[in-house]
Amino acid sequence: MIYIKTIASAGTYESNDCIVTIKKADTLSIEIESVVFEQFGNQIKAVALKTLDDLNVKNVSVFIKDKGALDYTIMARIKTACKRLGVYHD
Amino acid sequence: MIRSLLFIPANHPGMMQNADIFNADAVIFDLEDGVIASEKDAAKDLLVSFLNHFHMQHKKIIIRINNIDEVQTIIHPFIHGFLLPKADEASLLLLDKTLTSLEKKMKFDHLFHVIALIETPESVLNALNIAKIPRVTGLLLGAEDLATHLGVSRTLEGREIEFARNMVIYAAKAYQKNAIDTPYTDVNNINGLKQDTFNAKNIGMNAKACIHPNQIDTINEIFMPTQEEIDFARKIMIAKEKADLDGLGAFSVDGKMIDQPIILRAKHILEKIKD
Numbered sequence: 001m002i003y004i005k006t007i008a009s010a011g012t013y014e015s016n017d018c019i020v021t022i023k024k025a026d027t028l029s030i031e032i033e034s035v036v037f038e039q040f041g042n043q044i045k046a047v048a049l050k051t052l053d054d055l056n057v058k059n060v061s062v063f064i065k066d067k068g069a070l071d072y073t074i075m076a077r078i079k080t081a082c083k084r085l086g087v088y089h090d
Numbered sequence: 091m092i093r094s095l096l097f098i099p100a101n102h103p104g105m106m107q108n109a110d111i112f113n114a115d116a117v118i119f120d121l122e123d124g125v126i127a128s129e130k131d132a133a134k135d136l137l138v139s140f141l142n143h144f145h146m147q148h149k150k151i152i153i154r155i156n157n158i159d160e161v162q163t164i165i166h167p168f169i170h171g172f173l174l175p176k177a178d179e180a181s182l183l184l185l186d187k188t189l190t191s192l193e194k195k196m197k198f199d200h201l202f203h204v205i206a207l208i209e210t211p212e213s214v215l216n217a218l219n220i221a222k223i224p225r226v227t228g229l230l231l232g233a234e235d236l237a238t239h240l241g242v243s244r245t246l247e248g249r250e251i252e253f254a255r256n257m258v259i260y261a262a263k264a265y266q267k268n269a270i271d272t273p274y275t276d277v278n279n280i281n282g283l284k285q286d287t288f289n290a291k292n293i294g295m296n297a298k299a300c301i302h303p304n305q306i307d308t309i310n311e312i313f314m315p316t317q318e319e320i321d322f323a324r325k326i327m328i329a330k331e332k333a334d335l336d337g338l339g340a341f342s343v344d345g346k347m348i349d350q351p352i353i354l355r356a357k358h359i360l361e362k363i364k365d
Contacts, residue, residue, distance in 0.1 A: 010132050016104035073103040076139035080132040090163065 008084035011069075011077035018069040020077040022085050025061040028052065034066035047071045051078045055088045091362055092116055092228070092268055093313035094306050095152065095299045099124035101133035106140050109149060112303045113310060116150035121160070122175050130156065134164060141166040152205060158185050165192050171203030173230065176210055179219050186225040203227040205270065209235035214254045217261035228268030230299055231258045234275065244275070246282050248289055259294035271295040277302040287312045315359045323356035 009021040018034075030048050032041055048062060051074070060082075064074065082088035096114035098105045100121050109117045119140075125133040137153070141164075150170040155161060158181065161172065174185055182204065189202045204225045208214055209232030221229055233244060233251045242250045251272070262269035271290035274283045283305055287298055291312055298309045315323070325343050330353055333341040340349045 010135075014102075014104065016107065069103065070107060070143075072139040072143040073136065076136040077132070079139070080135045083131065083135075 005084075005086055008081050008086075010080035010084060011073075013065060013067055016068050016070065016073065018064050018066040018074055018077055020074070020081045021063045021065075022078070022081040022087070023061045024085070024087070025059055028058055028060060028062075030062045030064070032064045032066065034064070034068075036066070036068055043071075044074060047074050048078060051075045052082075055079060055082055057082050057087050060085070060087060092150070092270070092297045094309040095230075095270065095297065096303065096306060097124060097154070097273065097299060097301050099133070100137040100153075101125050101129050103136060103140075106136070107144065109151075110144075110146040112306055114149070114300070114303075114306045115297075115310075116152055116170070117146075118152045118154050118173055118299065120154045121164075122154045122156050124154075134160065138164055138166070141168050144168075152203075154207075158188055161185070161188055162192065165196065167198055167200075169202065171205060171227065173205045173207055175207045175232070176213070176235075177206035177208065177220060178210075178213055179216065179223070182206055182220060182223050182226060186223065189225065201225075205230050205268070207232045208254070208258055209233075209239075211236070211239055214257045217257045218264060221261040221265045221267050226267060228270050228297075229258045229262045230270040231255060231272045233272035246285060248286065255290065255293060255295065263294060268297055269295045271298040273299045273301045274305065275301065277305065280304070280308060283308050284312065315362055319359050320363060323359040326353060326356040327360065 007023045009019055011017050011019040013019055030045055032044050034041060034044060044064060044066060048064060092115045094114045095116040095118050096112055097118045097120050098109055100119040119137055121130065121133050145168060151168055152171045152173050153164060153169055154173040154175065174181060185204055193201060205228040206220045206226050207230050208217055213220060217229060220226060231254055236254055237244050237250060259269045274286045276282050287309055290298060297313060300306060300309055326348055329341055329343045340347060342348060
């Protein structure tokens with residue numbers, strides 16, 4: 001039997017980290033839940049968009065549950081989740 | 091001079107981004123035993139992203155790898171060296187070859203160091219040949235894995251690792267490499283840490299790995315010469331200058347005969363505090 005992965009995640013919900021969950025979708029969408037959403041919501045979204053663009057990943061739905069992750073962590077977690085989903089390869 | 095090396099799991103952003111505020115002389119970002127198998131891919135991505143964004147100028151960054159193949163995917167100019175688990179001659183020579191090729195290809199301005207993790211009975215018995223490899227700059231005793239191989243429990247006295255400690259020390263010192271002691275794993279027992287570190291220092295270890303930031307200061311302090319040792323070393327060097335002028339080979343300081351090996355030890359002590 002062949003299993004097709006449609007959802008994958010990476011990261012933790014510890015301080016300074018985030019959980020990124022990615023699903024295959026028809027269009028790109030990004031949802032963010034963050035303890036610092038007021039101050040950094042736009043920046044997190046910009047980092048996520050730039051990372052997906054760099055990875056050339058387009059049709060996915062991204063949910064980021066953030067607990068104060070810095071940019072480098074958000075980028076890494078998105079990359080890992082994309083690889084786990086099979087939509088990006090090193 | 092390296093006195094303390096702090097292990098940080100490479101899948102822990104909170105600890106990684108604070109690495110340069112800890113007083114450890116080096117940090118070891120751990121891709122191996124500190125990361126569970128299902129998270130190794132995430133740890134590698136996080137480490138690469140971290141290295142691309144943080145420049146810790148005053149801290150030596152060492153990476154404990156799982157295998158030699160992954161060096162190619164994480165190589166970065168900010169890395170000082172690699173810690174190779176279950177090191178033996180063959181794997182160290184292969185790592186050296188891999189690094190030499192990457193250094194040439196990517197034109198790095200420094201050569202990567204390698205620390206050999208001595209954690210099997212075979213590597214303990216072969217420590218001298220391991221220390222002889224030019225790329226190897228230190229031998230780190232991994233007592234937990236070794237105890238498992240030996241079928242013994244770890245104790246505070248450490249009699250079960252006495253032989254291994256001595257092998258690591260003699261091999262490292264024979265080739266002027268760092269002899270790095272195994273971490274003390276009871277992170278809340280600072281008195282135990284002190285005893286364990288003194289045990290290691292008194293027989294020749296010059297550094298110790300640790301697994302918690304609260305262990306760093308104790309280790310750094312113990313591996314520094316005492317004020318008494320520094321004062322005596324200074325007296326020796328002053329007396330030596332005078333003896334040289336007087337054409338004397340041996341002389342005495344505070345009633346003790348001083349000759350070449352003692353002068354050399356005094357020099358080493360003063361070099362340590364200069365660092």
